[in-house]
Amino acid sequence: MLRNARLLAAFLSMIFLAVPLAPALSAEISPATFGRLAADEFSETATAIDEVAASGAPNAQAILEALGSARLFFDPTNKKIYIGGTGTVTDAATGTSVAAPTGLQTVRVNNRLRRAIENALGTLTLLSSDPAKRRAAADALFKSRDASALPALESALKSEQNAGVQRLFAEARAAILLGQPDTPRADIIDSITLLKARGDIGAIATLRSLSDKAAPDLRQMANEAVASIENRLKMLSYVQNIWYGLSLGSVLLLAAIGLAITFGVMGVINMAHGEMVMIGAYTTFVVQDLIRTRAPHLFDWSLPIALPLAFVVAGLVGIAIERGIIRFLYGRPLETLLATWGVSLILQQAVRSIFGPNNREVGAPSYMSGAFDFMGLSITWGRMWIIVFTLCVFFALLAALKWTSLGLYMRAVTQNRRMAGAMGIRTPMIDALTFGLGSGLAGIAGVALSQIDNVSPNLGQSYIIDSFMVVVFGGVGNLWGTLVSAMALGVANKFLEPFAGAVLAKILILVLLILFIQKRPRGLFALKGRAVEA
Amino acid sequence: MITKVIVSRFDGMGLIFLGVMAVVAIFVPLSNLFIPESSFLHVPTYVMALVGKYLCYAILAVSLDLVWGYCGILSLGHGAFFALGGYAMGMYLMRQIGSRGVYANPLLPDFMVFLNWKELPWFWYGFDKFPFAFFMILFVPGLLAFIFGWLAFRSRVTGVYLSIITQAMTYALLLAFFRNDMGFGGNNGLTDFKDILGFNVQAQGTRATLFFLTALTLILVYLIGRWMVTTSFGKVLVAIRDAESRTRFLGYRVEHFKLLVFTVSAAMAGLAGALYVPQVGIINPSEFSPANSIEAVIWVAVGGRGTLVGAAVGAVLVNFMKSVFTTGFLAPYWLFLLGAIFIGVTLALPKGIVGTLNDLAGKWRRRPVREASIPRLAE
Numbered sequence: 001m002l003r004n005a006r007l008l009a010a011f012l013s014m015i016f017l018a019v020p021l022a023p024a025l026s027a028e029i030s031p032a033t034f035g036r037l038a039a040d041e042f043s044e045t046a047t048a049i050d051e052v053a054a055s056g057a058p059n060a061q062a063i064l065e066a067l068g069s070a071r072l073f074f075d076p077t078n079k080k081i082y083i084g085g086t087g088t089v090t091d092a093a094t095g096t097s098v099a100a101p102t103g104l105q106t107v108r109v110n111n112r113l114r115r116a117i118e119n120a121l122g123t124l125t126l127l128s129s130d131p132a133k134r135r136a137a138a139d140a141l142f143k144s145r146d147a148s149a150l151p152a153l154e155s156a157l158k159s160e161q162n163a164g165v166q167r168l169f170a171e172a173r174a175a176i177l178l179g180q181p182d183t184p185r186a187d188i189i190d191s192i193t194l195l196k197a198r199g200d201i202g203a204i205a206t207l208r209s210l211s212d213k214a215a216p217d218l219r220q221m222a223n224e225a226v227a228s229i230e231n232r233l234k235m236l237s238y239v240q241n242i243w244y245g246l247s248l249g250s251v252l253l254l255a256a257i258g259l260a261i262t263f264g265v266m267g268v269i270n271m272a273h274g275e276m277v278m279i280g281a282y283t284t285f286v287v288q289d290l291i292r293t294r295a296p297h298l299f300d301w302s303l304p305i306a307l308p309l310a311f312v313v314a315g316l317v318g319i320a321i322e323r324g325i326i327r328f329l330y331g332r333p334l335e336t337l338l339a340t341w342g343v344s345l346i347l348q349q350a351v352r353s354i355f356g357p358n359n360r361e362v363g364a365p366s367y368m369s370g371a372f373d374f375m376g377l378s379i380t381w382g383r384m385w386i387i388v389f390t391l392c393v394f395f396a397l398l399a400a401l402k403w404t405s406l407g408l409y410m411r412a413v414t415q416n417r418r419m420a421g422a423m424g425i426r427t428p429m430i431d432a433l434t435f436g437l438g439s440g441l442a443g444i445a446g447v448a449l450s451q452i453d454n455v456s457p458n459l460g461q462s463y464i465i466d467s468f469m470v471v472v473f474g475g476v477g478n479l480w481g482t483l484v485s486a487m488a489l490g491v492a493n494k495f496l497e498p499f500a501g502a503v504l505a506k507i508l509i510l511v512l513l514i515l516f517i518q519k520r521p522r523g524l525f526a527l528k529g530r531a532v533e534a
Numbered sequence: 535m536i537t538k539v540i541v542s543r544f545d546g547m548g549l550i551f552l553g554v555m556a557v558v559a560i561f562v563p564l565s566n567l568f569i570p571e572s573s574f575l576h577v578p579t580y581v582m583a584l585v586g587k588y589l590c591y592a593i594l595a596v597s598l599d600l601v602w603g604y605c606g607i608l609s610l611g612h613g614a615f616f617a618l619g620g621y622a623m624g625m626y627l628m629r630q631i632g633s634r635g636v637y638a639n640p641l642l643p644d645f646m647v648f649l650n651w652k653e654l655p656w657f658w659y660g661f662d663k664f665p666f667a668f669f670m671i672l673f674v675p676g677l678l679a680f681i682f683g684w685l686a687f688r689s690r691v692t693g694v695y696l697s698i699i700t701q702a703m704t705y706a707l708l709l710a711f712f713r714n715d716m717g718f719g720g721n722n723g724l725t726d727f728k729d730i731l732g733f734n735v736q737a738q739g740t741r742a743t744l745f746f747l748t749a750l751t752l753i754l755v756y757l758i759g760r761w762m763v764t765t766s767f768g769k770v771l772v773a774i775r776d777a778e779s780r781t782r783f784l785g786y787r788v789e790h791f792k793l794l795v796f797t798v799s800a801a802m803a804g805l806a807g808a809l810y811v812p813q814v815g816i817i818n819p820s821e822f823s824p825a826n827s828i829e830a831v832i833w834v835a836v837g838g839r840g841t842l843v844g845a846a847v848g849a850v851l852v853n854f855m856k857s858v859f860t861t862g863f864l865a866p867y868w869l870f871l872l873g874a875i876f877i878g879v880t881l882a883l884p885k886g887i888v889g890t891l892n893d894l895a896g897k898w899r900r901r902p903v904r905e906a907s908i909p910r911l912a913e
Contacts, residue, residue, distance in 0.1 A: 269694050271828075328881055333694045334608045335880040338835060341828050342876025349869035465705050465824065468698045503709050510706035514699050518685040521695060 029055045029063070034093060037072070037107055038079040045113055053120035061124055063092055068117040073104040081107075123152035126169075131162050138168035142202060145179045145209065171198050175206040178222075188218050196225040199232050199376070236376050241494045247383045249490025250390035251452065253483060254445040255463040256470035257394060260482040261438035262318075263471050265414050268326055268435065269337040272344035273467060274460025275351075276439045279317060280310035280446020281455045282351060285360045300365040303447060310443035317347075318439020322432045330431075344460065352457040362450040386448050393444060394483060400437075401479070410434050414477070469513050475523030485524055489513075546895065547888055548760060551843040552753060558585075559749030563742035579738060583813060584857060586745045588850045590810035593752050595833045595849035596842055597802035600759050602831065603840035604768060605795050606775035608693075611682075611700030612803045613827030614707050615675035617817065619804025621711075622674055624724035624817040625658060626667035627735070631728045644726070645719045655717040664731055671808040672801040679800030680793065687789035687796075692778065701824050708822035723818025730812050741813070748809045752846065755802050759842050762795065771795060772840075829872075835879050838886025847888055 029052055036048035049067070052060045062083060066072040071084040072092070082089035082104060089100045109117070122144075125137035134156075141149055150173070157169040174191030177183045183191075188210070195203040207222045207229075214222075255277060262270045284306040291298050291305075298305075321343055329336045364382060371380040401407035412420040413430045421427045446459075453459060466489075474485030489509060496505035517523075544552070562585065565577045594616050601607040633640040637647040641654055660666040682703060686696055714720035733740040762768055773781040774788050782788045811817045820826075830849075837848025852875065859868040883890060 269697075325877055325881065334697065335884070337608070337694060337697060338828070338832060339877045339880040342832075342873040342880075344873070345869045345876065346873035349866070349873070352869075353866060461825075465702060469702060472695060472698060503713055507706045507709050510702050510709075514682075514702055514706075515685070517691060517695065517699050518689045521689055521691045 029057045029060065029093070031093070034081045035079060037067075037081050038074040038076075040074065040105070040107055042108075042110060042113060045107065045109065046116055049113065049116050049120050053124050059092065059095060061121065064117050064121050064124065066092075067107060067109060068114060068121075070106050070109070072107045074107055075101055075104055077103065119146065119148055122146070123149050123156075126152060126156040131165055134160075134162075134165045135168055138165065138172045141172040142168070142175045142206070145175050145206065147176055147180055150176050170194060171203075175209075178206055178210050185215070185218070188214065189221070192218070192222050192225050196228060199229045201233070204229050232376075240377055241498075242491055243377060243379070245491030245494035246487060247387060247490070248493055249487035250387040251449065252466055252470050252490055253394065253486035254386070254390045254448055255442075256467040256482055256486055257390075257397065257479075258438040258440070258442035258445065259467045259471050260474075260479055261397075261441065262435055263468070264477045264479070264482065265410065266431065266434055266438070267333065267476075268330075269333050269340065270321075270326075270435075270438070271337055271341040271464060272321065272347060272460075273340075273439075273442055274462070274464035275344045275347040276314045276318060276442030276460070277446040277449060277463055278351060278455075278457065278460040279314045279347070280443030281362070281450035281453075281459055282355060282360070282446075283310040283313050283443065284447045284450045285355070285362050285455055288362060299363070300367065302363075303365055303368075303451075306447045307444055310447045311440040312443075314443025314446070315436040315440030318442075319432050319436040321439075322435035326435065327428065327431065344464075348457045348460070355457075357457060359454040359456045362455050364451055368451055382451055386452065389448055393441065394479070397441065398479060406430075406433060406437075410437075469510070472517060472523055473513055475525035478523070478525045481523060481525035544760065545892070547841065547843045547892065548756075551756070551846065555749055555753050555756075559746055559753070562749075563746045566745075567738065567742050579741060582741060582745050586741075586748050586813045587810065588853045589745075589748045589752050590806045590813065591830070591833065591849040591853050592846035593748075593755050593806035593809070594803050594830055595837070595845035596752070596755050596759055597799040597806065598830055599834045599837075599839055599842055599845035600762065600799045600802070601796055602834060603842070603845070604763050604775060605771045605792060606778075607792060607796060608697045608831065609700045609796070609799075610697050610824060610827045610831065611704045612800070612830055613824070614704040614822055615679060615800040615803035616807035616810070616826075616830075617707070617711075617819075617821035618675045618678065619671045619807030620811040620817040620821060621718060621724070621807075622661075622667055622671040622804070623808035623811045624727075625661040625718075626664060627727040627730060627812060628724050629658070629662040630730065631726065634728055635726070643719070643724070645722065646717070649714060651717075657717065668808075671804050675804030675807075676797050676801040679797045683793045683796040684789075687792045690789075701827070704822055704824050704827055708819055708824070711819035711822055719818075721819060723816060724811075725816040725818075727812065727815060735812050735815065744809065744813055748813070751805060751809060755805070756842055756846065758798075758802075762798070763842070767791070832872075832876050832879065834886075836875060836883075836886055838889030838892075841886070841888045841892070844886045844888030848886060851887075 033048050033051040033055070036044040036051070039045075045067075049064065052063055063072065063081075066083045073082045073084055073089065074080065075082065081092040082098075082100070083092050084100075084104075088097045089104070090097050122137060122140060125133045126141075126149075128134055128137070141153060153169060153173050153176070157166065157173060160166040160169055171194055174194040177187050177191050178195070192207065192210075195207055204226050207226050210219060210222045255274075258276065259270065259273050262268050262273065284303070287306040287309060288299070288302045291302050321340070325339050325343065326336055329339060368382040368385060371378050373379075401410065409420070409425050409430045410433075412423070412425060413427050413434075417427055420430075449459070449463075453462075470486045470489060471482055473489065474481030474483070492512075493505050493509055496508055499505075500508060562577050562582055565575055566579060566582050569576045571578075594612060597615075598609065598612045601609055628643040631643065635644040635647075637644055639647045642651060646654070661670070682700075686699065691699065710716055711718050711723075712721050718724070727735045729735060730740065730744075733743075735741075763771065770781065770786055770791050773784075773786070774791060778788055807817075807821070829852075833849040833852050834845045835848070836852055837846065838844030852872075855871065856868065859865065859871055879886065885893065
């Protein structure tokens with residue numbers, strides 16, 4: 001208790017000194033403290049530990065850590081303290097590296113001192129100038145609920161300026177108070193309210209730790225708080241599953257959207273669709289590679305630059321495939337399937353020959369990395385931009401089909417090829433352009449997928465089956481159906497995962513899809529028509 | 535009279551094929567066992583193993599041709615039936631290892647001991663008896679095909695939709711067999727076999743016998759297939775291929791025909807897989823990969839679909855090229871070649887090698903070629 005009081009006093013004096021200069025703590029460890037350490041007596045060392053911790057000196061942590069791991073030495077002749085390194089040692093007072101003097105002795109510690117060191121280290125970071133460190137210290141205290149740190153915590157709480165960190169400090173204090181048998185009733189009520197507001201798993205554990213001696217109505221209150229937090233967490237996990245599902249769904253939609261054009265609108269089975277995605281991803285890689293070597297400051301622009309390029313490159317490859325192969329096979333879907341599979345093998349091997357068989361590194365621009373917290377959900381920027389981007393592509397495509405002349409021609413050719421031809425539309429050119437559009441969309445998808453998947457020659461293969469399932473499930477020839485089916489499959493997958501595991505969830509989805517197709521062979525939103533067989 | 539009936543069931547190609555196969559079936563094993571190595575006529579063991587593998591693929595191709603060439607069902611799931619048959623055989627072979635495994639557990643295969651399993655899963659019971667295992671080799675792929683086909687054909691899933699869902703089926707099985715808790719050895723699969731029916735799998739005599747049995751099975755499968763397609767049943771199949779609705783309107787229960795041929799074909803594919811496993815010594819989930827199934831389709835296309843003989847020829851030819859191209863300095867070009875085969879055959883040689891040869895022979899003889907031997911392109 002005495003030690004705590006002294007610590008508190010030291011803290012308070014230090015705070016008075018430091019607040020005007022905050023957060024830079026420029027205090028130093030007094031020579032007297034070093035003298036205590038050099039005395040190598042357990043009681044003196046204990047005092048020294050408190051003094052070091054209270055000093056707020058920048059090297060305090062290093063000294064305490066060295067002491068804890070028996071790397072703190074003293075020179076019996078001149079009572080200087082050194083921190084041990086390999087070969088050289090550091091003078092603890094000045095911080096300069098010197099060759100180790102002969103006759104150094106270790107400052108001894110026992111278990112009681114080690115505990116004191118740990119506590120001191122914990123409280124030390126409460127006063128760190130780095131908010132992230134203060135957060136970490138608060139979290140550690142919240143978990144450990146170490147009562148001895150309470151005075152230090154309370155003083156840190158008073159001086160804290162950052163609102164977020166202040167709340168964490170208050171929560172840590174509440175957690176400690178709940179565990180103490182002699183906490184006043186009002187404080188317990190405050191603590192429970194605070195923890196209820198925090199509302200995470202740690203808060204539940206803390207609330208359950210409420211002392212058995214607490215009054216029954218307080219225990220009742222804590223139980224209610226636990227129940228409410230659990231409810232909230234359950235809701236949160238549903239929301240999170242939906243979010244992850246939408247995220248997966250948007251990836252599926254991106255991969256499938258080009259296919260919805262080539263397969264859904266044109267009726268061409270393009271097994272090389274996945275390779276168009278791959279080409280898009282490799283285009284991103286090449287763009288980033290050029291930017292890295294030629295103009296590193298443009299790195300954040302690499303994705304916007306890669307998007308149109310990927311569209312053009314994949315689109316041109318698509319047009320070449322259509323003109324070179326597919327146009328000879330219209331009306332023979334099974335042959336188209338085989339021929340485009342051949343194309344996919346050739347493209348894969350070509351990419352493997354050019355770029356090598358290994359994964360290629362595609363970096364994330366600054367706005368794609370990191371995460372933000374939204375109502376207790378941790379949302380990564382990358383995922384969010386992909387969802388936004390997918391929806392943009394989707395609606396842009398809808399608009400293009402509806403309002404551009406190319407879109408008009410495309411719809412005309414799909415609905416009645418001969419009549420469209422009779423009206424003067426050059427149907428072969430429209431075929432090529434439609435196929436190019438579908439392939440180009442796949443290329444754009446590749447740019448986005450390069451951010452979340454490995455860019456390797458096999459990239460496309462992992463998407464081809466999923467893409468076909470999305471299009472077939474949604475109903476061929478119906479873009480809205482594709483949107484709904486991609487999102488539904490994504491969400492269903494993520495809801496199955498907690499029960500079944502990732503792989504089994506995927507298997508279940510595939511089996512369900514196969515069964516679904518038996519029930520509705522033309523998908524969710526089938527185009528209605530009179531044809532006996534398409 | 536009877537011989538005349540039998541002969542009339544075969545076109546020229548079929549007779550040549552049967553003749554060649556009979557020679558191969560008898561000559562290769564005998565040569566491997568009894569002709570001294572120095573001799574020009576000696577067939578080394580590795581060649582025999584390679585050709586044995588090709589013949590297994592040929593059986594798979596014939597079974598696929600039966601459904602695709604004659605009934606227009608482009609199954610991208612035959613690799614799965616092949617692998618299921620292989621796994622059934624692999625399970626029998628695993629049980630034969632007994633206590634000679636690394637962990638010397640008399641009941642559990644090594645991988646189960648490794649995964650700390652205490653008892654044999656129920657679906658492994660009975661696989662220590664060969665008759666049961668043999669039954670399962672035919673039954674499991676057949677049953678899967680029956681259920682799958684019953685659902686798909688009844689709801690009239692046809693054409694590319696059927697292809698896509700068969701591919702999804704294969705893919706789902708691939709994922710499932712990769713899981714360790716499925717009880718099929720996870721991604722390592724089943725391997726390290728010792729005995730088959732009491733004979734050492736590695737022994738030269740066993741290998742020669744297996745080769746002979748494979749060749750014999752190919753002949754048998756061809757005969758069954760040929761019998762199916764030359765009877766009136768086969769005519770209905772071709773009718774379904776060329777005009778499904780019209781056949782249905784004529785009063786045939788199209789789905790029953792499709793279901794029967796699909797199930798028989800799957801059982802044949804399972805048999806091929808079962809013969810394949812002891813010869814290559816391993817079965818693992820990669821056999822389920824959708825690419826394998828598509829490759830099998832291209833064998834049939836290369837040889838000529840709707841000919842049965844062509845399927846076998848295509849399987850052997852493409853796999854021979856694969857063997858040549860995937861070794862040595864040519865290795866990087868194999869996928870280019872395979873891709874080119876896919877494109878070239880569909881664009882330039884839609885009838886395949888045997889189909890084209892049949893056409894040429896027909897022109898040369900200046901007489902109409904018999905209908906059954908010519909594949910007409912399915913719409």
